[in-house]
Structure formats: C-alpha cells, structure tokens
Amino acid sequence: MDVAGNSIAGASKTYERLQELKSFDESKAGVKGLVDSGITKLPRFFTRPPEDLAAGDPASRRRTSEASPETAPGLWLVLEETLAAAREFHELAQEVKGEYYSRELMKKVKYVSNFDLYKSKYANWRDTLFCVMGPEHLHPQELPPICSSIAALTWDVTMEYSRQVHVLGRVLFGLLSEALGLNPEHLEAMDCAKGHSILFHYYPARPEPELTMGTTRHSDPDFLTILLQDHIGGLQVSSHNGWVDVPPVPGALVVNIGDLLQVFFSSSLLILDE
Secondary structure, X not given: OOOOOOOOOOOOOOOOHHHHHHHHHHHOOHHXXXXXXXXXXXXXXXXXXXXXXXXXXXXXXXXXXXXXXXXOHHHHHOHHHHHHHHHHHHOOOHHHHHHHEOOOOOOOEEEEOOOOOOOOOOOOOOEEEEEEOOOOOOOHHHOOHHHHOOOOOOOOHHHHHXXXXXXXHHHHHHHHHHHOOOOOOHHHHOOOOOOOEEEEEEOOOOOOXXXXXXXXXXXXXOOEEEEOOOOOOOOEEEEOOEEEEOOOOOOOOEEEEOHHHHHHOOOXXXXXXX
C-alpha cells in the first residue's frame, strides 16, 4: 500500500492530499492495513491540525446511562461472542475482508474506513464493519462468515445480538416515554424502534497516538445508540465539569440519546457532544 507516512515535522511540500486519500481508499486495507505494513509515521491526512492539538480535544465523548441485565437477559449471553466476532473480522487477511469494502450508500453490509474520508478535516484512526439489520430483514448469509457463527454456539451470534439489542431498544424507548410523561408506547408508535444497524468499530494501535484520534467530537444522528465497549476503553462524555472518562464495565452497555430524539423533545432532553 503506497501511502506516505509523513508527520507534520517531515511533511513534503508537494503533498497531494487527494492522491493519498485515494491510495488509502483503493487499497481496501483500512488502518489495520497501515499497521500491518509497519508504518512508524502517520500518513498526513490522519494528523489533527495544530489548532485542534493545542485545544487538547479528547478522542470520543458519549452520554451514558445504565442498563440492567433483567431488561433483556438473553443479550448478556452473547456480548463476549459478539466482540470476538467483530475483532476476528477486522483481523482477517486483507484479501478476505477487502471483498466487503465499499462506499455504496445503499449496501446493507460493508466494511469501510471513515465514512466521511473525502470530506473530513482529518481522518479518524478507525475501521468499521457496517450492517443494516432492519427494518428489512438481513439474511445471515449476507454477513461475513466470521460474524455468522461461533463454533461453540447453536445460534448465529450477530443475528442473535441484533435481535436482543432490538428488544432492549424497545424497553428503553418505553422507559424514555414514561420519563417524558408520555404513554409507554409513545416513542415506539413513532417508529423510533423500526430500524436499526450494527457498527463494529476497530481501533488498532497507532504510531504517534498524540497526533490523531479514533473518534472525533460528534453526536449520534439517530434516536438511540446502544454501545458495547471492549476492555480497552477510551470513551469520554462531556459534562459541566469538562470531559469525563467512561471506563468499560464487564457486561455493561452505554446508552446514547441521539439527535433525532432531541429534535422532537428539545425542551426535555439534553444532548451532549461525544
């Protein structure tokens, strides 16, 4: 993969950003491919601009609440298997997972690095397997084989995780409806739970970690996000006292209230940057 590893200090005066972006994108190898190639310097398009570096912006920020195992007991049986399946996919050989690499908007299962690669100020050090699970049914055979089954399981791990998360989402929408003083079925009647997707993010170790991010400042463009962390952590949430770490807790999920709920209930819900 012919992607230059120039940091700010060693940047070439003839740097061609678009050419490097295309080279990276067309390799279909993602940031994992850069790691495997043995680079020691970040490609320049991953480097945060000086004004962001000076501000010390954290890597990711999310709003959190707690979910109890009693709300969706079947979900807790597949958490570790789901993380293992996601990790195994991202660590497949490039020629295998490259078959799923795509920027087609309507593709239901795709692997990509940075959805906004050609539009963002700088790229995030992250690869993503994106699966649209509803409202139209996704057939298990459309998933990569590594995500379709784990030898010790009698069910398809990704499909079961999707089903259980959807159940939990409906419970959460009911609780949110009641908290807003509404009928428990109000948000679900608005089709808030009608469709959902699963994003399997992968953040490999990176050279010059102080110069780039895994996830930049953002809010979620949806109704609700249910986040499963691995043991590495790195998540942060904004508060009145600044940025606060959200350490991973085994068996726990992070629940983010998204932008779309704020559109409907802006006077009742506070949406923070993450």
